[in-house]
Amino acid sequence: MPKNDTDIHFVKGILYSRWNQTKIVWEVPNYPGNLEKLVAHFGDRISLITKDEKIITGHTNKSIVAKNEVLIIKTQTKRLRLLFGFIPELIKQVKTIPYANWDGKNKWWTIPFSEQFLEEINQVAERLNLKIIYEIETKKEQGIKKLKSSETAFYKSCPADYVNKLTELRYSANTAKSYIPLFEEFINHFPTEDLDTLNDKHVMEFSRFLVTERKVSTSYQNQAINAIKFYFEKVLGGKRKLYFVERPRKEQVLPTVCSVEEIQKILSSVKNIKHKAILSVIYSAGLRISEVINLPIKAIDSGRMQIHIKNAKGNKDRYTILSKKVLELLRVYFKKEQPHYWLFEGMGSTKENPVQYSTRSIQSILKAALKKAGIKKHVTVHTLRHSFATHLLENGTDLRYIQSLLGHSNPKTTEIYTHITTKGFNQIISPLDKLDI
Known part of the structure; x- marks a missing residue:
């Protein structure tokens, strides 16, 4: 359609509509009522209506899922990733599962891995004559290893003020055991920088390094940021603040239980x-x-x-x-x-x-x-x-x-x-x- 602010605003208002930069077109999901909305808005300006019977999904090793298929991927984080089209009954079932999350960016649902939940999804799919495709996510590429003190001649140890403040505020031994090496990893990531010169910019750079180079888990990244925040807020006495770093949500998984x-x-x-x-x-x-x-x-x-x-x-x-x-x-x-x-x-x-x-x-x-x-x-x-x-x-x-x-x-x-x-x-x-x- 020609560029028109009114039309663009209308299309953007349709749930899950998106701009396809490659094809230079707007794509609208074929959900109930959407076609009627388009016809009512554009009227005589519509020259051709086509329906794509495939659902384009997000970043996955299987990018196309047919309309009557449900792709289930068991991830490395003990969750199930569900990819399917607009199937109200299946969506309703997924929403009943604890810790079910909708990823708007990638257009998929994730739920904790459980044989019980998997069976519930299978039962709904069988009732609706949907084909289940089950895959297991390949192991992620290992990132670079953490720098060891023995690998550098100028390794900087955690300052005494940091250790003393942990003791003074009665932090548990387990917390201290986690925070100290994490903070050491942060300060040694900048070998030429003095501790007093480290600031928010360095925190963000280090966080990106953990994700892109070290390929650490979300919990590791979050704990590393907490260890750094402890220094700036508790040791230096700075104000509590939020760093402009995308802090990932830890994916919820159901605990294993023995009978x-x-x-x-x-x-x-x-x-x-x-x-x-x-x-x-x-x-x-x-x-x-x-x-x-x-x-x-x-x-x-x-x-x-x-x-x-x-x-x-x-x-x-x-x-x-x-x-x-x-x-x-x-x-x-x-x-x-x-x-x-x-x-x-x-x-x-x-x-x-x-x-x-x-x-x-x-x-x-x-x-x-x-x-x-x-x-x-x-x-x-x-x-x-x-x-x-x-x-x-x-x-x-x-x-x-x-x-x-x-x-x-x-x-x-x-x-x-x-x-x-x-x-x-x-x-x-x-x-x-x-x-x-």
């Missing part, structure tokens, strides 16, 4: 009393790995059947439940091992110098148990915590109690477990069924 039967197999496969006690405490109380290694003996309150967690994530204290079976197991373990201060202690621990058990050792225990139990799915120590919460929910425990036991500040964090399980839905009775109609 009750799988937990049974894992714990039954462990014969070492200490190892069994460690995994049992984590699962039975929903603990993080950092919380179990920081448990002193006095945290076990057998009188009230509680475990007292101190200085957990976010410097919060909480109580969680102590299982009767775990208490019996701990008593047997305690008589045999006789720990001095920490509930679980490592090699060389003495009364004068008690040594905490290491996270790596716990991870190794679980890895061996999984192999012995014949469980192939990707299970981590944190999976035991997710399984604890899910199994409580399936047993009818109120979400508010689960939130308290897990130490979540935001109830929405706990609500994720409602999307993992469907057990119990068949027992819910519609209020209509109780009416005499």
Whole structure:
């Protein structure tokens, strides 16, 4: 059409319309009502109407999807990318899935990867006579490796003021362990620049470097920016500010959860009393790995059947439940091992110098148990915590109690477990069924 501000404004107002620079034409999706809108607006000026039966999608290895097809791509970030045309019933189904996102730029939906969600999409597609095409995204190209201190003669270490401020503001050891090397990577990216001369321009340049050259994950990029912001805002005392850097949203994925039967197999496969006690405490109380290694003996309150967690994530204290079976197991373990201060202690621990058990050792225990139990799915120590919460929910425990036991500040964090399980839905009775109609 000839260039006309009124016409351009009208076309832009149609959802998902776009300008095709290559063909030098405006493209409007063939959604219900759009053709009628065009005819009503342009009237006699229309000389020809053509419909493209193909849907041009965004950046993907399969750029064209037929009108009766649904392309599903499993991404490297454990999500499913869905590409299809305007199919209202399918769109309605996708919107019911937790953490479903519409990417307006690439014109596709993404949802967390789950066999359950995949089956739901397949059922709708089968009902609508749609062809499902399933692909797995190829592994992304690896970026350049992080600069090591041994690779440069003038490596700049994190300034003492930075480390001291982390301690002064009571940041956790895990946060300090993450922030310090990230900040060092930032200052060493500019070897000829003095620390005092670094500013917003350098932050943006470094962020782009992480994405384009290092090809880091979105969570790594976000944490790197947070580590840099800590220096400018907390150490230098500057005002809190937003840097003009595109900070990516972390893609939400549903956590892996073991079934009750799988937990049974894992714990039954462990014969070492200490190892069994460690995994049992984590699962039975929903603990993080950092919380179990920081448990002193006095945290076990057998009188009230509680475990007292101190200085957990976010410097919060909480109580969680102590299982009767775990208490019996701990008593047997305690008589045999006789720990001095920490509930679980490592090699060389003495009364004068008690040594905490290491996270790596716990991870190794679980890895061996999984192999012995014949469980192939990707299970981590944190999976035991997710399984604890899910199994409580399936047993009818109120979400508010689960939130308290897990130490979540935001109830929405706990609500994720409602999307993992469907057990119990068949027992819910519609209020209509109780009416005499």
